[in-house]
Amino acid sequence: xxxxxxxxxxxxxxxxxxxxxxxxxxxxxxxxxxxxxxxxxxxxxxxxxxxxxxxxxxxxxxxxxxxxxxxxxxxxxxxxxxxxxxxxxxxxxxxxxxxxxxxxxxxxxxxxxxxxxxxxxxxxxxxxxxxxxxxxxxxxxxxxxxxxxxxxxxxxxxxxxxxxxxxxxxxxxxxxxxxxxxxxxxxxxxxxxxxxxxxxxxxxxxxxxxxxxxxxxxxxxxxxxxxxxxxxxxxxxxxxxxxxxxxxxxxxxxxxxxxxxxxxxxxxxxxxxxxxxxxxxxxxxxxxxxxxxxxxxxxxxxxxxxxxxxxxxxxxxxxxxxxxxxx
Amino acid sequence: xxxxxxxxxxxxxxxxxxxxxxxxxxxxxxxxxxxxxxxxxxxxxxxxxxxxxxxxxxxxxxxxxxxxxxxxxxxxxxxxxxxxxxxxxxxxxxxxxxxxxxxxxxxxxxxxxxxxxxxxxxxxxxxxxxxxxxxxxxxxxxxxxxxxxxxxxxxxxxxxxxxxxxxxxxxxxxxxxxxxxxxxxxxxxxxxxxxxxxxxxxxxxxxxxxxxxxxxxxxxxxxxxxxxxxxxxxxxxxxxxxxxxxxxxxxxxxxxxxxxxxxxxxxxxxxxxxxxxxxxxxxxxxxxxxxxxxxxxxxxxxxxxxxxxxxxxxxxxxxxxxxxxxxxxxxxxxxxxxxxx
Ligand SMILES: Cc1ncc(C[n+]2csc(CCOP(=O)(O)OP(=O)(O)O)c2C)c(N)n1
Ligand SMILES: [Mg+2]
Numbered sequence: 326x327x328x329x330x331x332x333x334x335x336x337x338x339x340x341x342x343x344x345x346x347x348x349x350x351x352x353x354x355x356x357x358x359x360x361x362x363x364x365x366x367x368x369x370x371x372x373x374x375x376x377x378x379x380x381x382x383x384x385x386x387x388x389x390x391x392x393x394x395x396x397x398x399x400x401x402x403x404x405x406x407x408x409x410x411x412x413x414x415x416x417x418x419x420x421x422x423x424x425x426x427x428x429x430x431x432x433x434x435x436x437x438x439x440x441x442x443x444x445x446x447x448x449x450x451x452x453x454x455x456x457x458x459x460x461x462x463x464x465x466x467x468x469x470x471x472x473x474x475x476x477x478x479x480x481x482x483x484x485x486x487x488x489x490x491x492x493x494x495x496x497x498x499x500x501x502x503x504x505x506x507x508x509x510x511x512x513x514x515x516x517x518x519x520x521x522x523x524x525x526x527x528x529x530x531x532x533x534x535x536x537x538x539x540x541x542x543x544x545x546x547x548x549x550x551x552x553x554x555x556x557x558x559x560x561x562x563x564x565x566x567x568x569x570x571x572x573x574x575x576x577x578x579x580x581x582x583x584x585x586x587x588x589x590x591x592x593x594x595x596x597x598x599x600x601x602x603x604x605x606x607x608x609x610x611x612x613x614x615x616x617x618x619x620x621x622x623x624x625x626x627x628x629x630x631x632x633x634x635x636x637x638x639x640x641x642x643x644x645x646x647x648x649x650x651x652x
Numbered sequence: 653x654x655x656x657x658x659x660x661x662x663x664x665x666x667x668x669x670x671x672x673x674x675x676x677x678x679x680x681x682x683x684x685x686x687x688x689x690x691x692x693x694x695x696x697x698x699x700x701x702x703x704x705x706x707x708x709x710x711x712x713x714x715x716x717x718x719x720x721x722x723x724x725x726x727x728x729x730x731x732x733x734x735x736x737x738x739x740x741x742x743x744x745x746x747x748x749x750x751x752x753x754x755x756x757x758x759x760x761x762x763x764x765x766x767x768x769x770x771x772x773x774x775x776x777x778x779x780x781x782x783x784x785x786x787x788x789x790x791x792x793x794x795x796x797x798x799x800x801x802x803x804x805x806x807x808x809x810x811x812x813x814x815x816x817x818x819x820x821x822x823x824x825x826x827x828x829x830x831x832x833x834x835x836x837x838x839x840x841x842x843x844x845x846x847x848x849x850x851x852x853x854x855x856x857x858x859x860x861x862x863x864x865x866x867x868x869x870x871x872x873x874x875x876x877x878x879x880x881x882x883x884x885x886x887x888x889x890x891x892x893x894x895x896x897x898x899x900x901x902x903x904x905x906x907x908x909x910x911x912x913x914x915x916x917x918x919x920x921x922x923x924x925x926x927x928x929x930x931x932x933x934x935x936x937x938x939x940x941x942x943x944x945x946x947x948x949x950x951x952x953x954x955x956x957x958x959x960x961x962x963x964x965x966x967x968x969x970x971x972x973x974x975x976x977x978x979x980x981x982x983x984x985x986x987x988x989x990x991x992x993x
Contacts, residue, residue: 356849357850357851357852361925364850382856384858385818385849385857386821386822386823388823389823412786413787416787416789416790416824448708449708449759450708451708451768451770451771451773451786452768452773452786453772453785453786453787454708454786621987622988623987623988623990623991624768624991626767626768626987627707627708627759627767628759628760628768629707629759630759630982631767631768631981631984631986631987634984634987635987
């Protein structure tokens with residue numbers, strides 16, 4: 326099987342490219358995704374290859390972009406809409422949570438659309454260009470949500486999202502774009518939506534996480550192994566809706582100690598739901614209270630110093646793991 | 653880089669074109685000085701960005717100085733101003749301290765947002781400068797809100813609101829225009845049409861290219877002016893602001909202008925969406941030397957005065973950078989303190 330070393334963003338591009346080659350109903354729309362190639366260049370070269378009917382530069386109007394995507398999906402198309410930054414999805418909230426999310430429920434008609442949401446902090450973007458807004462949508466039945474952490478998953482999940490008959494929000498972390506590389510098979514594979522992945526096997530503590538913090542967890546797990554001989558398992562959720570309950574409970578039951586990590590704010594985040602599931606269904610197996618590590622409950626500060634203080638980090642994961650190990 | 657102004661005869665004799673506006677020589681010189689300050693401040697911000705002293709996203713106002721300066725000079729101190737994310741120039745035109753602006757760009761505790769915001773978050777409540785917003789178009793209804801407040805409270809202050817032409821494609825722009833016209837609010841919307849929203853030209857993004865005509869749907873007063881000419885900017889905005897003050901009627905103005913730099917620091921000056929020739933052609937009507945030459949020709953400025961002004965501004969900008977550089981980082985425990993009042 327042939328594969329290539331790709332960055333995370335190249336893997337996303339590759340997945341979209343393959344799906345566009347495969348299915349003429351797939352088209353892209355968003356602000357400056359054509360000649361400009363997108364703010365982060367995820368669609369560089371697409372216009373030249375697929376033409377302007379399928380790589381559509383929109384005007385600056387997120388509500389119209391998302392609403393038109395719902396309509397196009399109703400007409401049998403498979404739109405892949407890019408929000409330039411996930412923060413800007415705020416301007417199109419109604420289209421997602423009311424129109425996209427409830428159409429199948431009300432009318433039994435599928436809405437096969439994908440919304441790509443470049444998210445996350447760590448690039449000094451300040452309050453309006455750093456959000457991780459997945460929890461807003463997590464609460465709305467009818468939307469699927471994925472958040473890959475590796476190039477392999479990025480390609481497999483964008484392809485699965487495009488083929489899914491439901492609206493799928495695809496959260497891609499901006500800091501991973503060019504910082505994370507990995508082998509990506511050339512062939513046409515999918516990563517099933519709703520399936521978590523054990524990124525590292527372990528027996529003493531589970532870290533349950535997704536997106537950018539998967540990498541911090543993996544590095545921290547290695548440090549604990551080296552320094553303390555503690556065996557840390559890292560479960561990458563990959564999909565947030567549907568959430569892989571079996572995988573979460575299996576890992577919690579296996580190790581009996583759980584640390585949940587995400588970059589989004591703590592309160593009301595995905596981690597709260599994961600913690601509740603474990604408390605509800607794996608309580609007897611726990612050897613320590615469930616621990617959560619997330620961004621502080623404030624907007625994202627611009628100051629690089631404070632941003633570092635605000636965000637989870639490898640060091641913070643290590644400390645939290647050591648506390649759990651001692652318990 | 654010092655400005656050397658050519659002494660060649662302007663094509664039309666416009667020496668007295670500002671007479672009817674009742675502007676004094678001192679005011680005219682002040683217009684020029686403010687534009688020059690913005691230009692030099694922004695050039696320096698670009699350099700500091702290159703040195704990684706400034707991070708994140710940073711949008712420069714170079715090329716559009718005449719719009720902000722002319723418009724803001726037409727205001728009273730109790731009038732409100734809203735800007736978008738290309739906001740350093742508006743903040744400087746309003747008289748915000750360059751040190752505080754630079755410190756915010758550096759993410760320091762002495763910045764106007766205590767380093768929490770950065771480039772897109774300039775703010776000075778003491779000057780009714782209401783910011784600085786990073787979500788395109790998102791601030792436009794806030795301007796209707798302050799105008800509503802002024803009217804309700806029986807004050808005769810006016811609100812002006814700057815935004816780019818791409819922002820006029822957001823639904824909230826239309827929602828706000830309708831509301832301002834219906835409620836008769838003292839607000840002037842100033843669309844800085846610099847021809848591009850990132851890499852998208854006006855012609856590719858608007859069904860109607862004359863942005864000011866969008867007000868016709870709301871039966872609102874409207875017009876456009878040469879945004880490369882500070883006098884025209886002053887003239888147009890003054891008339892609209894006076895009208896708003898007297899009759900509580902809103903206006904939509906379109907400033908026809910041009911940005912000389914890339915959209916943000918990562919965007920090259922020219923590339924796939926505009927040619928080098930186009931940018932060079934536009935630079936021929938660079939608002940700063942254009943006005944400087946006019947003042948020189950009218951005998952209001954001398955080359956010596958221009959040189960002195962350059963030196964003074966250089967010191968101001970140097971001091972702003974020094975101040976920013978030496979200022980403390982925001983302390984970690986500050987983070988949680990400001991979320992609620
Ligand atoms: C809601 C929203 N969508 C997209 C963006 C990204 N973005 C920032 S500026 C910009 C272009 C805006 O152009 P215009 O309004 O003409 O202002 P200019 O940059 O020309 O001053 C875009 C697409 C954003 N900040 N907010
Ligand atoms: Mg513009």
